[in-house]
Amino acid sequence: MRRRFGWMKELVPIVGQGTWQMGAPRDRKIESDTLALGIDLGLTHVDTAELYGDGRAEEMIGEVVRGRRREELFIVSKVLPNHATHRGTLAACDASLRRLGLDYLDVYLLHWPGKAPIPETMAALEELVRAGKIRALGVSNFDVADLEAAEKALSRERIACNQVCYHLAERGVERKVIPWCQARDIAVVGYSPFATGHFVSPSSPGGRALAEVARRRRATPRQVALAFLSRLPGTFTIPKSSRPEHVRDNAGALDLTLGDEDVMTLEDAFPIGPDGPLAVA
Numbered sequence: 001m002r003r004r005f006g007w008m009k010e011l012v013p014i015v016g017q018g019t020w021q022m023g024a025p026r027d028r029k030i031e032s033d034t035l036a037l038g039i040d041l042g043l044t045h046v047d048t049a050e051l052y053g054d055g056r057a058e059e060m061i062g063e064v065v066r067g068r069r070r071e072e073l074f075i076v077s078k079v080l081p082n083h084a085t086h087r088g089t090l091a092a093c094d095a096s097l098r099r100l101g102l103d104y105l106d107v108y109l110l111h112w113p114g115k116a117p118i119p120e121t122m123a124a125l126e127e128l129v130r131a132g133k134i135r136a137l138g139v140s141n142f143d144v145a146d147l148e149a150a151e152k153a154l155s156r157e158r159i160a161c162n163q164v165c166y167h168l169a170e171r172g173v174e175r176k177v178i179p180w181c182q183a184r185d186i187a188v189v190g191y192s193p194f195a196t197g198h199f200v201s202p203s204s205p206g207g208r209a210l211a212e213v214a215r216r217r218r219a220t221p222r223q224v225a226l227a228f229l230s231r232l233p234g235t236f237t238i239p240k241s242s243r244p245e246h247v248r249d250n251a252g253a254l255d256l257t258l259g260d261e262d263v264m265t266l267e268d269a270f271p272i273g274p275d276g277p278l279a280v281a
Contacts, residue, residue, distance in 0.1 A: 001254055005074070005107075006160045006187035006234065008136055012074050014230040015253050016045030018191055018238040023053025023060050031242045035064045038241060039073070041251035047163070047189070047238045049078035049111055050096055058099035066101060075100065076107045076189075078140055078163075079121075081114020088116070089124035093133055107160050108134040110150075112141035119153040126157045136160035138187075144180050151184070159186050166190025166229055166237070168200060168270040174232070175272060182234050189236045193229050194222065209269035213262045219252065226253035228266050 002011035017038045022031050035046070046065075048057045058077060065073055077100070079092040093108055108128060110121050125137035139150055140163035151159060162181055164173050166188070173188070181188050199222070200206045210221040217224065229237045230253075241247040258266075 007158055007185040008160055012045050012236065013042055013254060014236050015043060015226055015250055016047060016236060016238040017043045018240040019048045019052050019057040019061065020240055022240065022242060023056030027242060028060060032060055032064050034241055034244050034247050035061065037244055038247040038251065041247065042254055043247065043251055044072060045074040045236065045238065047076045050092055051080055051111060055099050058096055062099055062101035074106045075102065076109065077105055078109040078111040080111055081116060084110055084114055084116040084121040086120045086124045089121055090128065093128050097133065104132060105134045107136045107138045109138040109140045109163060113146050118149050122150055122153040126155065129157050138162065144176050147180060161187035161189050163189040163191055165192050167193050167195045168206065168225055169195055171270065171272040178232060178235065187234050187236060189238055190229050191238050193226055193237045193239050206269045209265050213265055216262065217256060219256050220249055222249055223253040223256050226250060227256040227258050231258060231263060
């Protein structure tokens with residue numbers, strides 16, 4: 001399944017590929033092959049950042065996408081807060097483009113709020129849009145107050161997305177962040193959908209609920225989790241996969257639609273917790 005990415009016109013797969021903790025030289029071959037397989041399977045939304053592998057994840061992506069049709073890819077990267085001055089943001093974007101071997105990014109994000117003034121960073125992102133180096137700008141790990149400040153700082157562009165931690169045990173963004181973004185046609189991209197190596201235990205009540213829905217849908221528990229985390233309008237999920245079997249499993253969630261009974265089962269098993277500080281990855 002594809003849906004419109006916030007206010008942007010093109011349809012983007014609801015399941016993409018994250019690259020956090022990727023790019024280490026010892027894992028380069030299998031990670032590159034897995035990323036390429038994911039793209040071939042339809043996971044063409046690829047997310048990265050200058051932080052990941054100290055730039056090596058971007059270099060790896062550049063090797064994988066070389067020779068592919070650029071218009072069929074949706075590539076997102078991020079600037080670190082300590083680089084997010086006006087001049088630093090422009091330089092960081094140029095460096096990311098060089099590592100990726102691309103002429104432009106589809107969306108470029110501020111990785112999380114830092115010490116650089118938000119108006120200064122937003123002005124730089126708008127300048128990058130005008131220069132054609134990015135098609136749209138966005139943010140990551142922003143709560144509603146941060147989003148309001150970023151929105152107020154923009155003079156001509158709109159926020160395309162907010163990327164946040166979102167998994168079955170961390171659904172707090174459904175309280176305020178997702179509704180705020182939906183009301184403004186801002187995509188919400190959930191990272192760490194499998195809780196960064198702490199996916200639900202099969203023997204737990206939540207694990208049994210996932211298995212129940214998976215049996216009904218002839219799917220795997222992880223596919224069910226991805227479908228649940230991208231069920232709301234305007235939401236996307238970007239699991240990281242460094243093994244072919246994992247990326248094949250993730251791709252199987254693209255066409256999985258949960259019914260009302262399935263959603264109710266999972267909402268009961270994984271209740272929304274209290275609001276808290278947003279994670280950073």
